[in-house]
Amino acid sequence: MIAFLLSDANFPFTVVLAVILLLGIIEALSLVTGLSLMGLLKDWDLADVDFDADVAGGGFTGLIGWLCLNRLPLLIWLVLAMTCFVIAGYAVNYLGAMLLGTLLPGWLAILLALVFAALGCRYLGAPLATLLPKNESSAVSVDDFSGCIATVTLGRAVKGNPSEALLRDQYQQKHYVLVEPEDAGSEFPQGTEVVLLRRQGRVWAASRFK
Numbered sequence: 001m002i003a004f005l006l007s008d009a010n011f012p013f014t015v016v017l018a019v020i021l022l023l024g025i026i027e028a029l030s031l032v033t034g035l036s037l038m039g040l041l042k043d044w045d046l047a048d049v050d051f052d053a054d055v056a057g058g059g060f061t062g063l064i065g066w067l068c069l070n071r072l073p074l075l076i077w078l079v080l081a082m083t084c085f086v087i088a089g090y091a092v093n094y095l096g097a098m099l100l101g102t103l104l105p106g107w108l109a110i111l112l113a114l115v116f117a118a119l120g121c122r123y124l125g126a127p128l129a130t131l132l133p134k135n136e137s138s139a140v141s142v143d144d145f146s147g148c149i150a151t152v153t154l155g156r157a158v159k160g161n162p163s164e165a166l167l168r169d170q171y172q173q174k175h176y177v178l179v180e181p182e183d184a185g186s187e188f189p190q191g192t193e194v195v196l197l198r199r200q201g202r203v204w205a206a207s208r209f210k
Contacts (some may be wrong), residue, residue, distance in 0.1 A: 004093075004094070004097075005090075007093075007103060008106070009093055009103035009104065009105075009106055009109060010089065010090060010093055010103070010109075011106075012089065012106070012109075012110055013085070013086045013089035013090055013093075013109075013113065016082050016085055016086050016089075017086045019082065020079060020082050020083060020086065023075070023078075023079060066122060067081075067118060067121045067122060067125065068121055068122060068125025068126055068129065069121075069125075071125055071126060071129035072125055072128065072129050072132070073132075076128070076132070077121065077125065080120065080121060080124060080125060080128065081117050081120070081121050082117075083120075084116060084117040084119075084120030084121065084124070085113050085114065085116075085117035086113075087120075088112065088113040088115075088116035088117055088120070089109055089110070089112075089113035091116075092104060092109050092112045092113065092116075093109050096109075142175075142177075142199070143199065144169070145167065145169075145175070145177065145196050145199075145204070146196055146197065146198060146199070147195065147196065147197075148167050148169070148195070148196050149167065149193055149194070149195055149196075149209055150165035150166060150167035150177060150179060150193070150194055150195075150196060150204075150206070151165060151166050151167070151191065151192070151193050151194075152164070152165045152179065152188045152189065152190050152191060152192045152193075152194065153165060153166045153176075153190065154190065155190065156187055156188065156189050156190065157179055157180050157181060157187065157188040157192075157206075158180065158181060158186075158187045158188075159180055159181050159183070159184040159186070160180065161180065162178040162179055162180040162203045162204075163178065163179060163180070163188065163190075164176055164177075164178060164179075165177055165178070165179040165188075165194060165204075165206075167196070177196070177204050178202055178203045178204065179194055179196065179203070179204045179205075179206040180203055180204070180205060180206070181205075181206065181207070181208075182197060182205045182206065182207050183207075186207075186208065188206070188208065192208060192209075193208070193209040193210060194206035194207060194208055194209055195207050195208075195209050
């Protein structure tokens with residue numbers, strides 16, 4: 001078993017496993033020192049970002065939402081992703097050795113492990129998020145965004161072709177929404193500040209702020 005874990009084909013997965021164990025040791029030591037990695041990464045968390053609209057609209061933020069990055073603290077998501085990567089990597093190499101009599105090429109094992117790690121984040125992230133304690137004091141309903149000012153961050157929004165916009169609520173939490181002009185003859189290029197007027201499904205009708 002040790003020879004299998006330390007084989008060249010499994011070296012990337014063994015390194016990631018060592019990183020997971022190191023993170024666990026650091027978090028355990030934080031109970032004594034009071035300095036937690038989770039606290040240090042709090043400002044990088046994406047759990048306060050609303051990606052639901054972006055999943056419908058596609059793009060990079062849609063991918064992040066699909067991977068459940070918006071539902072988990074960043075450190076927990078990283079541990080989940082790395083754990084899925086390690087388990088999948090060892091599993092595909094073990095199956096390769098059992099069925100083919102040899103370990104898979106390194107690049108193929110890593111590629112398959114990344115695919116299974118992404119699927120693991122997708123389908124394990126949401127259930128895991130339900131088990132974590134949540135602070136509801138800063139929860140904001142999407143319907144409360146009416147009258148808020150947002151900035152178009154991606155593309156050019158026209159009637160019937162919404163684009164991504166970023167707004168901050170009263171708690172300074174970031175939210176990404178889809179916006180389109182209220183009037184058919186208007187357009188919002190990237191960087192335009194708009195006022196959200198009313199929501200139609202996942203898309204907000206908006207008017208130019210300035």
